[in-house]
Amino acid sequence: MTANQLNGFTGRLLAAPGDIADQVRFFSRLPVPDRFGNPQAMPAFERGAGVVPLAGLLIGLLPAFTLWLGLTLSLPPLSAAILAIIVQLFLTGALHEDGLADVLDGFWGGMTRERRLEIMKDSRVGSYGVLGLVASLILKTSLLAGLAESASPVMSPGIAALLYLAAFPVSRGPMVWLWHRLGNARASGLSHDAGRPDRLSALSAAGLSVAVGVIPIAFVTSGGAILGLILAFAVAFACASVARRKIGGQTGDVLGACQQCCELAYLLGLVMVL
Template sequence: MLATTALITGALHEDGLADTADGLGGGRTRERKLEIMRDSRIGTYGVCALILSFGLRWSALAAIADPWAVMLALCAAHAAARAGVPAFMSLVAPARTDGLSAGAGSPPGRSVAIAFAVGTLVLALTLGPGKALVGLVLLSLAGLMLARLAIRQIGGQTGDILGAFEQLGEILILLVAASFPLGH
């Protein structure tokens, strides 16, 4: 399943995670960090981030084990992680004037609200209200921490930062789904 979703998306979010880890971990100045993030080569921090991402997601899915519960967890993780991206984009200004994120602009408030509502609904329907609430809290905290880090280090968000946020969201929701059996 992990390979399938990476193939379907062109590993876009994984690339963002790796570039974010390389840039924020490897550069000394804002300019150097942004330069590293734009570089297509992967560095040590990026490799480590991808190993952790795939390892944590793989472990969560293996812990869930039941095929139906795995499918529900994957639906929840993909929907919730992506649903948070518009809010992140609207709250954190782009770090540069060009690039994927800057070109997309800030989504309208209505789009942010619809994305949030859909993500929350999918979470609640697939994992139940208790896990949905835990997932929303964790996603919010992760978003706030990543936003603070991105603002401090590069002055805002980029497409890579958004990809990293999506990957963090998937990991967190899958870990929540694996933390206690379906229906509890």
């Protein structure tokens, strides 16, 4: 490692707390004190996107706690799962879910690249978006309920909540990789204005996702964790391939759709093995 690379790495470590605060503020509605980061400025995604999984970990704490509390209070697993997802949607402002709906409308509602981008920019939601979003939420609810049902006798409510929590950072690492990998499909828009993560940020995000994703190995099963990670990154590759073919790059909506699909993939891997 050269002196410049070492200095750059040290600078990233020193900037990490502020970057995490900026990412939490950007990707959620959690109140972040002004002394952490700059609430008025766009986060430094080129450097700071590497800690997006850690921001996801913080965002997931309250939904995971909600799942644990519901199971501890002997709520039916389905009810506990629904409450946890409601909290998740509230905290994120359904940011990524909105991206998923827009991508489904645009990719399969338009016949040309220009028309697809136009549809995705439209604030209205069409039939593809509605049906896809409903299907996604139903699948996520059923997977989380299946994970919660495994809390007894296989594992405790706390372990079930921990596995759910792991899905938050795991799903965001592949999203950052796609963000780095694909160029912007538009010459304007939020994704264009935010800039693209550099290679070190993409590697950092992927590494953090893998590190958190293997947590289930220590508690329940190695097979579920490994399968979930494989599925999550495979889905990210698939999202990148489809986005490149449909619109020639990525947008903020594509990133949101990728996160949602990777989250479902990781939960699917866990539940399939459990």
